[in-house]
Amino acid sequence: MRSIRLAVAMPPDDRHPMHQYAMDHGGYTAYWQLHWQGRPDDGMTLLFYIEGPQEPYLEALEERVPDATHSVTDAEGNGFYLYVHADLDGLDRGLADAIDRPGVLLVPPLEYRMDGTLVASLVGPAEALSVTVDEIPDALDPEVLQVRPYGERSFRTAGALTDRQREIVDAALEEGYYEEPREASVEDVATATGCAPSTAAEHLRKAEAVVMERAATGPVTEPAVGRPAASE
Template identity: 40%
Template sequence: MRSLRLRLDLPEPYVHPMHAFVADTPGFRETRLRHWNPAVGDRNTLVFFVDGDDPTSYTAELADQPSILDYEVATEPTQRGFHLAVTEDQRAADARLTAAFLGTGVVVVPPVIYREDRCIDVSLVGTASEVETALDGLPSEIGVTVQQIQPYDGRLSDPTAALSSRQREALRVAVACGYYADPRDATLEAVAEELDCAVGTAAEHLRKAEATVLERVVDAIPGGRT
């Protein structure tokens, strides 16, 4: 089973009008499709995170789109961007694009990232033959760049999947002891005692575990490594 990260270079008319709006409007950066209803078809409900500063201008543009049937915005004043639930009649161009991934046995792993340059980043999981079938099924006018290909190990959806068993145990003990509490309730020495190892060894386990998990967390933040 393989895990692939693809970048799709979309010509018109595959660029959704709201993707184009985010790409062309100052104060907006990218959009992430985080959830969708399982039965993808002519009418779909989707949940997006929009990395933008002005939900009012976004929804004004959204309301003008003939394919949009309903929407609701959730904002949090202390956080950048906003979440959006949309019910939409599928456009013909979107149907041609998604058809490559339907019925092939591949799984699309969220988020699907709609970038400022009008490209889309998509992560897929499937057998080698299923992935090949999906790629062959994409419209020929769409440019495809394979950014990463590797055996599937769960990292796409679980930031702890790459941890060793000892690193997992170190994190579990550190949390249980209160090492990450605010204020801190335990010292590194207490963590090492619970792990039955040297203080330096405990520190190394935690440092490597933190680096692995935080890299995945930062990757999940819009614009996290830019």
């Protein structure tokens, strides 16, 4: 049994409208599909975690995917959980059909990156994984990022950092934020990454939470998303 990490890049004209919306509008720093249920022919029920402006996103969802039903729960900071049920069509259906094969598991979470790619992990026998990748539509330009035997380590790496978290952690390392003694402040990291100090601090806190949870408790199966707001 093997695990592969796979990236697909949908052409802009065929990208899901809400992924495209997040890319086209600033402020969306995390976009994860945490869970899903259903089959392409019957529509899919999906759960997302998104960091970014909530109200304009929901307005765009109602405009661009009018047949979808949805519900929202606020998370800490500027994150929110989004439940949505919608039909799949076009390349969305092509990707779903390709990975819906006997013997192959699509392991959550899925990461929608702001460069237009979707990153996913698949687990199964090597031959089945190879066939699955081969049947993904060419328009999605599939790229295998990693292949390895599946094991306990795969659980630990499932909770990957978002693109923005990686960028800010990289800057923190380069600036000397994690040196002993510390050579840079949160303000220095914020300046290097072009964001407010409070934003840099929040991303560092969430990235550190992923690392510490892996070290202290073992398997992590979701990204370091915000907790539901206290009022929920």
